[in-house]
Amino acid sequence: MRIPRIYVDLPLQESSVFDLPQASFQHVCKVLRLKNDYSLILFNGQGGQYQAKLINVEKRSAQVEVLNYQALENESPIKVTLGQTLSRGERMDYAIQKAVEAGVHRIQPLFSERCEVKLNTERLDKKIQHWQQIAISAAEQSGRGHVPEVLSPINLLDWTSNCKDMLKITMHHHSAKPISEMSEPEDKAVSVLIGPEGGLTESEVEASIQHGFQPVALGSRVLRTETAPVVILTCINLLWGDIH
Known part of the structure; x- marks a missing residue:
């Protein structure tokens, strides 16, 4: 056993x-x-x-x-902070679980214009505890020695305007720029913005660009909000991390 x-x-x-x-x-x-x-x-x-x-x-x-x-040597050398817009049902749970398995460093849940999840203070506290437990279970399963922190949700525009990482990416399927054209960040840190089920609004995409986020697309297919974290984390670690 x-x-x-x-x-x-x-x-x-x-x-x-x-x-x-x-x-x-x-x-x-x-x-x-x-x-x-x-x-x-x-x-x-x-x-x-x-x-x-x-x-x-x-x-x-x-x-x-x-x-x-x-000692464990299985943490990704690229510290990815995932800005994941809240989604309904089990989709957020899935996104957190798979992001941890794929090597995410930190998860920042976000509220956006098209986010359909509404939480009062009591429900929000319970959700944060629930999401952190999912991260713990995923770290147990995947053999990680570190458990990524799931932060308290904030407004998407507040996060993008205060993000300090050198490389900042907005997942946007209308963009033609591939991630393979980007250079590895010198500080080994990346922030990734992923929209809700209905996608980011054009104003949110433009606001993120004004604060240094670069829109990228991963191929010609549209990814679901809970699938996108796994794909982008895999690409980042294949390009600059520990997937060989």
Whole structure:
């Protein structure tokens, strides 16, 4: 059986012992039915991971003994901040999950003119927690040592006007400029703007251009808002990152 890889929001160090958090206990001991001395891999999103094993498994609790540290070298050298306009249903969840698997560094949810998602303060707080958990689960699955942060949603125009990265890209299917014509940014950082299901308005595209964003298209086909992150991240890492 594949060794379970578990995220724990705790400091980790070799030769330490701690109580397994309840959510992890339910998954490891109740769902997977692991017993004493079973192996685990632990990470806390700060880089690297630890070999560990279950000890003192009881009916309602278990402990973990942390063994040796393992460095990881699987983070993309290109730090991509994804400006993802909010979409309905599970599309936003999918976009976040796949972006993390594809190596995104940070995710900035955005409100736009054609964004149909409306959230009050209470729902917004719950959504942020939900999206961050998706990012954690995707990092667990994909073997990453870092968990990308999902920021609180802001207005698209506020984000584009304050973005400081050297290379800034707007996904815009009417553009004829291919990403392969762009040069690798010296600061190894890229910001990518992706519109909602109905697309960006012309005024939003023009505003992003005024703030240094370059419209690019990826071929002749129109991508869905939840598909675009995977495609653009793959292209960026193929050109300048760790896909060879």
